[in-house]
Amino acid sequence: MHKDQHSRRKFIQSLGMLTIGFSMSGVVSSRLRADTTLDPSAPDTQNARLDPKAIDSWLTIREDGRVTIRTGKMELGQGITTAIAQVAAEELNMDIAAIDVHLAETEYTPNEGYTAGSMSIQSSAMSVRKAAASARERLLDLAAQELALAKGSLELQDGLVQGGGKSISIYALLKGKQFAASISSDVPLYATSRRKIVGQSIARMDIKHILTGEPHFIHDLRFPEMVHARIVRPPAHGAKLLAIDDRAIAQLPGLAKLVRVGSLVAVIAEDEYKSITLSEAVAPHLTWKFEKALPVGELLRDHIRSLPTDSKTDKQSEGWSDQVISDSVVRHQASYFKPYIMHAANGPSCAIARYTDGKLSVWTHSQGVYPLRGAIAGLLGLKEELIHIKGVPGAGCYGHNGADDVAAEAALLAMEFPDRHIRLQWMREEENAWEPYGTAMAMELEAALDREGRIQGWKYDLWSDDHGVRPGGDADNLLPAWYIEKGHGAAKSGFRGGATRNAEPYYIIPHMHLRSHIFRGPLRRSSLRGLGAYANVFAIEAFMDELAEKAAADPIEFRLNHLRDSRATDCLRMLQREVRKVNCHDGEGIGVAFARYKNAAAYCAIAAHVSVDSRKGNVTVHKLWAVVDAGEVINPDGLKNQIEGGMVQSISWGLMEEVNFDDTHVTNLTWASYPILRFQEAPAIQIDIIDRPHEAPLGAGEAAQGPATAALVNAIYRAAGIRVRELPIIKALRVTGVGDRSSISHENPINFGQFIFCI
Known part of the structure; x- marks a missing residue:
């Protein structure tokens, strides 16, 4: 994938043609200053005991009429600061500029655990929404008493309650005290009845601080x-x-x-x-x-499958038998592998x-x-x-x-x-x-098709170290605990669900057998974006394309024939319309993939348009498309940024990223030895969002990871007739003494005729 790198002069010249987005938080950064104050951005009121059911745990009305919103989540570049300000401003009927968001801090913000699992909008933003709406209704109640007017005749806007020719500030209503009231679960939401701020692409609050060079990180x-x-x-x-x-x-x-x-x-x-x-x-x-304890001289995929495992049947349909596959008309089997990545x-x-x-x-x-x-x-x-x-x-x-x-x-x-x-x-x-890496994983699939080309049986085995080995209150999972010699043991195990995330296909399959084999691998590992979903979706969606070929079916139609969820089919149909417009040249191809993250969060269908230089083993990714349904969209631009970033990161993982090691330690310690996608290699990206204002918002930060890499390998097959089942792709394509030829299946290039995919 790597071309000759730009000189410094060419790089500087190219900046005029690049738009580079940095995603961080702005509310906290604007208040970083060089003093000894323990908390330079603390709200006026510190709660000794934070009750998640209390309005006061989530917001404070300040004397100047501004509102401080507290969230236990961190700004990681996902734009949660802006999105939370939007939902609060909507419910309080205020200008978003009057909202300050206070990020995670012990004793000041609710304990919301980790900012992980694409849960920030679903959990924290929705908690803030209910707290703000409850605060609004409480303020209207207080104003009705204070002004001797009917509540229905009053309007809260920009920090004032007005009606009947009278008005009072929200701070004066509280008389400097807290709300001392609980959040109502059935409070009316302005987001459903008015929706003036939510659903708008409000500019990120933090960008100005980054661009102006203010202290931020x-x-x-x-x-x-x-x-x-x-x-x-x-x-x-x-x-x-x-x-x-x-x-x-x-x-x-x-x-x-x-x-x-x-x-x-x-x-x-x-x-x-x-x-x-x-x-x-x-x-x-x-x-x-x-x-010298690290395994060198053997293939990592073989090594991890040779390790002792904690094996478990995670799902088995009623009446399952291996004969479902062995007695079928069409059978297919394939193995996939993902290395450790940083x-x-x-x-x-x-x-x-x-x-x-x-x-x-x-x-x-x-x-x-x-x-x-x-x-x-x-x-x-x-x-x-x-x-x-x-x-x-x-x-x-x-x-x-x-x-x-x-x-x-x-x-x-x-x-x-x-x-x-x-x-x-x-x-x-x-x-x-x-750092703790994203673990290596191996996946083995076998499936059976009936005479109509429908999947009748599906057998899936995965090998993975556990994920999610965060501290979680346990010192043993902190790196320094291993060296201070104060009785702390080795890192504890994570949770099995991280490995099996998205291991069950979202498709309708009558007979299914899913089994996981959890090993303890040679390298430190923990949570990396998507956890096991990245490798599982890569394997499942590549395998779905292989089954579509066995069934002589269009890859999108094959998927649609195994879906009953209309929201999933809407995503694929929209993607289908987009890629039909593309004309491919020789050596080019388009591949698709679909997944619903965690089978419960955002829907994401992705297509990739690539060209392959089979002689040199180079892949050029020309364009990526995504169609996303994340339910109610709080900030469309923020959602697009999340999906776009996930797609770029995913193709970088899939194309070139891999942790290497010798017998004692990791060896790729610099950007030169651990390459990631570079500016000049980034493809054009188009993202279409299906906004469903009356549906619950769905986590989308990790929705693109698996489908993007799967679409990429499917596109490579259509461009060059090479089926890559082992990552990273570039290593597999450039099969040398280091590579493994069994990871690449050289099959006859396919001609789908009326199908939309070019070869």
């Missing part, structure tokens, strides 16, 4: 007399520190303190550059013990911590401030009430990367070096080497 935050730290990493996971040359290290200039806790070693300095050079200078004076966050993980007067404060881009607080409490032996954690946006990441680890490390160092703010930022090599 955790990386930008500075405090007076702040010191900088770096961890001196061991040569391998699980290594133990045997010896340290204290005398030699003591001679190093500029060292404020050398911290050693068990096998964890760090340096602290007044200057960040000095902390970097000190960490490099200290490293040669440490002696480690470690094993989060590859553009900004390395970063955190700031300060321990003073027996209390610990942490600033972090963790996706779950409350679970992280519990984990850090266990790590350090502190009571949770002595730990305050404030969420500050990081440089974008969907999933569990190093944010929790670096926060825990900064907290540990703050305990060792009290009364100063300690800033700890990982380096690129650390981020690539020590």
Whole structure:
């Protein structure tokens, strides 16, 4: 896929032709400032006890008439800050500019767990909607009493309740007190009766801060007399520190303190550059013990299937028998594989911590401030009430990367070096080497077709490490816990549902057998965007295309014949109309795929138009289309951004991303050795949204991951007659001594005649 890279001059020149979107939070960033205030963006009122059923836990009316909305979710680039402001402004009938959104922070915002699973709109935004609507009705009730008017004659608008020639501000109505009222579950919603702000493409609140260079990310935050730290990493996971040359290290200039806790070693300095050079200078004076334990010299897909597994039948239809397939007219079988892949966050993980007067404060881009607080409490032996954690946006990441680890490390160092703010930022090599990856997975499918070309039997086996190994209040899942030697064990297991997510096809299949085999793999793993859904949908949708060929059916029609959900068929029909307009040349093809994320969230149908240079093994992705049904759409542009970002990330994963390692450690530690999709390789993208204002909003942040890669491999087959079943695609296409030929099926190019797909 990679072409000759642009020179610096060409890159700068090309910026005039590129639109580059950065997705972060703005409300918090606009208030970051270099002072020692614990919480520079705190609302006026701090709730000691946050009751999710109470209006006051979600919003505060301020004296200046502005409204602070609290959410336990973090801004990860998904635009939740703007979407939440929209639903609140709608229900309070206010200008959105008068709404401030306060992101996740212990003691200030509700405990909403993790920002994960495409649940922010479904959970937090809908909670804010009901809280704001309940607040509005409560204010109208109070105004009716205060003004001696009928409630029905009053209107709340822009912070004033007016009617009968009288008016009163909403702050005056509360007389400086809280609402002291519960959220009503049946409160009327303006979003269904008026819908002036919701459903509009409101500009992102945070973009102006990014474009103007204001302090915005955790990386930008500075405090007076702040010191900088770096961890001196061991040569391998699980290594133990045997010896340290204290005398030699003591001679190093500029060292404020050398911290050693068990096998964890760090340096602290007044200057960040000095902390970097000190960490490099200290490293040669440490002696480690470690094993060469990683499996090299064998194919990873074979290795993970050879490991001991916790196997379980997850679904088996009544009357299932292997004879359903063995006795069928048409049988087909195929195996698929996905390697370990990185989060590859553009900004390395970063955190700031300060321990003073027996209390610990942490600033972090963790996706779950409350679970992280519990984990850090266990790590350090502190009571949770002595730990305050404030969420500050990081440089974008969907999933569990190093944010929790670096926060825990900064907290540990703050305990060792009290009364100063300690800033700890990982380096690129650390981020690539020590983050939890998206796990490798193997999928094996077998199916039977009847004489009419319909699927009668479906057998699916998947091999996966567990996903979702976040701290969750457990110190054992924090990286520093493995090295401080205070009785913490290895990382706990995640949840099986992460591996089986979307493993059951959304299609109507009479006889089905689904079995999962959970192993403990060689590399650290956790949540990465979509979890197991990415690999499962890739395998299922590639296999559906193969079955369509066996049935001599159009790939879209074949899918439609196995669907009864009209919302799913609407997506595919709209996609079908779009791709029919495309004329392909030799060596080009169009592939499609469909999935409903988690079989309960957003519907997403995707098509890819590619060309393949079979001689060189190069793939060019010309255009991607998506049709999405996410129910009620809060912000159309925000939804499109989510789907577009998911599609680009997915084709990057599918084309080229793979974690490599030797017998001790991960080896692709830089962007050169871990390539991701580059600007000049990004395709044109078209996204169509089916807005259903009277349906519940559905999570969409992870809907595009699986279908995009599946559409890509299906398009490659139509362009070159090569069926890729093992990722990454480029490695499979360029079969060399490193590649594995069994991952590619060279079949005769197909001619669908009247079908819409070109070859």
